[in-house]
Amino acid sequence: MTVGLHHVALTVTDIDASAAWYTDVFNFVELVRDEHAGGGGGYAVVLGKPDWSMFVVLNHHPTNAGETFDPTRTGLDHVGFTVADRDTLVGWEAQMNDKGIKHSSITDHDWGSSLNFRDPDEVQLQLVAFAHQ
Secondary structure (H helix, E strand, O other): OOOOOOOEEEEOOOHHHHHHHHHHHHOOEEEEEEEOOOOOOOEEEEEEOOOOOOEEEEEEOOOOOOOOOOOOOOOOOOEEEEOOOHHHHHHHHHHHHHHOOOEOOOEEOOOEEEEEEEOOOOOEEEEEEEOOO
């Protein structure tokens, strides 16, 4: 049996600011905004491609203490997205410079190239271009 990744869900401190950021950076659209099941005041915003082929869920939990993300704690380390090739990474790097988004330099590996950056809650994100064989 094989599986595929369906989505990634992140808890954020300011859901509207994060939704605006993800929409701007990835050119996502808002697909759904809905309350969490069971009440409690939490809700989610689903952002992604209009055909639902890729999306990110941003969650607001009223019990969130607002602490910043730490990739060294048990749990999520980073979220990776693929792009077509290294030239596309160069284009992303230029876009991040234009938008004032802090990022790493493009790093080349035996398997391809990567570019790291962080969202408004300091969640590490990575763009990966695999080497074509």
